[in-house]
Amino acid sequence: DQQVKQNSPSLSVQEGRISILNCDYTNSMFDYFLWYKKYPAEGPTFLISISSIKDKNEDGRFTVFLNKSAKHLSLHIVPSQPGDSAVYFCAARKAGTSGSRLTFGEGTQLTVNP
Amino acid sequence: DTGVSQNPRHKITKRGQNVTFRCDPISEHNRLYWYRQTLGQGPEFLTYFQNEAQLEKSRLLSDRFSAERPKGSFSTLEIQRTEQGDSAMYLCASSRRQSSYEQYFGPGTRLTVT
Numbered sequence: 001d002q003q004v005k006q007n008s009p010s011l012s013v014q015e016g017r018i019s020i021l022n023c024d025y026t027n028s029m030f031d032y033f034l035w036y037k038k039y040p041a042e043g044p045t046f047l048i049s050i051s052s053i054k055d056k057n058e059d060g061r062f063t064v065f066l067n068k069s070a071k072h073l074s075l076h077i078v079p080s081q082p083g084d085s086a087v088y089f090c091a092a093r094k095a096g097t098s099g100s101r102l103t104f105g106e107g108t109q110l111t112v113n114p
Numbered sequence: 115d116t117g118v119s120q121n122p123r124h125k126i127t128k129r130g131q132n133v134t135f136r137c138d139p140i141s142e143h144n145r146l147y148w149y150r151q152t153l154g155q156g157p158e159f160l161t162y163f164q165n166e167a168q169l170e171k172s173r174l175l176s177d178r179f180s181a182e183r184p185k186g187s188f189s190t191l192e193i194q195r196t197e198q199g200d201s202a203m204y205l206c207a208s209s210r211r212q213s214s215y216e217q218y219f220g221p222g223t224r225l226t227v228t
Binding site for chain 1: 118120145147149154155156157158159162170172205207209214215216217218219220221222
């Protein structure tokens with residue numbers, strides 16, 4: 001049962017343009033959503049999070065949008081830079097879970113071309 | 115803040131051998147998590163500690179796996195009688211209790227069972 005799904009395994013964009021990474025979820029009990037970036041041979045790096053009571057959170061070039069009715073979130077990177085090339089994971093936490101285990105999607109490989 | 119560290123970074127072992135991995139979390143974080151990641155997938159939760167207490171274990175954590183955090187600081191993950199299916203990246207993460215959804219990952223230990 002894949003509760004968090006990233007349907008696009010890869011995305012390629014030009015430097016300076018917008019990158020939009022998408023994520024869908026099925027469990028309405030998720031209360032926090034996060035995006036992580038992962039370079040090869042490194043652990044995932046926390047990027048940005050959003051609470052389920054919000055619909056947008058912005059941090060510099062990164063903005064996460066949450067559409068609860070559609071059970072969909074997206075990460076916008078503007079402007080995209082070659083250093084943003086990495087695998088991006090969407091993750092979610094279930095409300096009331098004392099341990100805060102995160103459920104991850106499969107990841108999307110972003111390539112930003114100079 | 116030196117980040118989460120994991121040792122060793124790589125481990126190659128023969129099927130049937132026991133292996134042990136170590137994780138040192140961020141010093142002020144009292145929660146520590148273990149995840150496993152296989153190729154093409156996102157990290158999957160294994161277990162978590164609050165201080166020295168192991169409070170949650172995934173069904174993925176078979177009886178060949180054991181984790182400890184004896185003094186509430188570093189943690190070890192041991193796999194007994196390794197199988198080829200245990201080959202994966204083992205990731206450790208830590209967080210503060212108050213914002214436990216924001217988990218910070220180490221670089222991981224890559225296990226290869228031959």
